Amino acid sequence: MRRERRSVVANEKVGPYTLLRVDRGGLEPGIPGQFFMLEAPGRLLPRPMSLCLASAGELAFLIEAIGPGTRAICALEPGDRLAILGPLGNGFRLDVDRPLLVGGGIGVAPFPYLSERLGCPPAVLGFRSDWHAEAAALVPNAEVCVEPRLVTELMAPGQDVLACGPEPMLEAVRRLIPTAQLAWEAPMACGYGACYGCAVEIDGTLKRLCVEGPVLCS
Template structure:
C-alpha cells in the first residue's frame, strides 16, 4: 500500500455519477473489491472509494456526490492534485466456476475492474432511475433493471455471486445465495484499522470492516 499525491487525468459525467480518472504513479491497483482513501487536498478528510477501473497508467473511481467529501472529489478538475492511499482491505476471491456480478446503484463501482479480472462474466444491475442506469454501460455483459423491479429478481440459481450495493440489497442477496461474496460499507475515518470507526457487529463480534472486509462471505 502507498500514499501518493497524484494528478487528475479526466473528470467524466456518467449519469448522476462522476468517473474520476487519475494518473496511477507507482500505486498498485490491488485486487477488485479493495478500496482507496481519496482526499481532495486541503478540503476535507479522505473518503473510502472502490477502484472502478485500472486502465494502463490510470486508476479510475466512480463517485456518487452525496455529501461534502464526495462533492469535493467530484469537483476536482483535470491537472488538479488528489491524495491517494491504498489499496486497502480485502477484495473478492476470484477463483470461481460460475461467477455472476450483482450490483445496485453506486455499488456497481467495483464491478468494471472485477469484470475485467474475471474475463467479463455475466452481471445483473439494479438502479433507482433511468439516469442512474446510464452507469450500466461501464459493466460488460450486464442485464439491467430499474425500480420497481429489484436486481434480486434477475439472479439465477447455481451461480457464484459477487455483490456490491446498498445494505438491504446485500441482505436480500445473502438470503438467496448463502455462498455469495458481499462488499459492505461503513463510514471510515482511517481505512487501516486504527480508529474503529468502521466496526460492525458480525455474529456477536465487533469487526473492523476496513481490515476484515470490505468483502465478506455471506455465510
C-alpha cells in the same frame, strides 16, 4: 499499500455519477473490491472509494456525490492533485467457477475492474432510475433493472455471486445465496485499522470493515 499525491486526468459524467480518472504513478490497482482513501485538497478526512478501472497509466473511481467529502472529490478538475492511499482491505476471491456480479446503484463501482479480471462474466445491476442506470454501460454483459423491479428478481441459482450495493440489497442477496461474497460499507476515517470508526456488527460479531472487509464471505 502506498500514499501518493496524484493528478486528475479527466472528470467525466456517467449519469448522476462522476468517473474520476487519475494518473497512476506508483500505485498498484490491487484486487477488485479493495479500496483507496481519496483526499481532496483542504479536506480534513479522506473518503473510501473502490477502484473502478485500471489501465497501465491510470486509475479511475466512480463516485456518487452525497456529502461534503464526495462533492469535493467530484469537483476536482484535470490537473488538480489529490492524495490517494491504497490499495486497502480485502477484495473479492477470484477463484470462482460460475461468477455472477450483482450490483445496486453506486455499488456497481468496483464491477468494471472486477469484470475485466474475471473475463466479463454475466452481471445483474439494479438502479433507481434510467439516469442512474447509465452506469451499467461500464460493465460488460450486464442485465439491468430499474425500480420498482429488484435485482434479486434477475438472479438465478447455482452461481457464485459477488455482490456490492446498499445494505438491504446485500441482505436480500445473502438470503437467496448464503455463500455470496458481499462488499459491505461503513463510514471510514483511517482505512487501515487504527480508528475503529468502521466497526460493524455482522452475525453478532464486531468487525472492522477496513481490515476484515470490505468483502466478507459466509
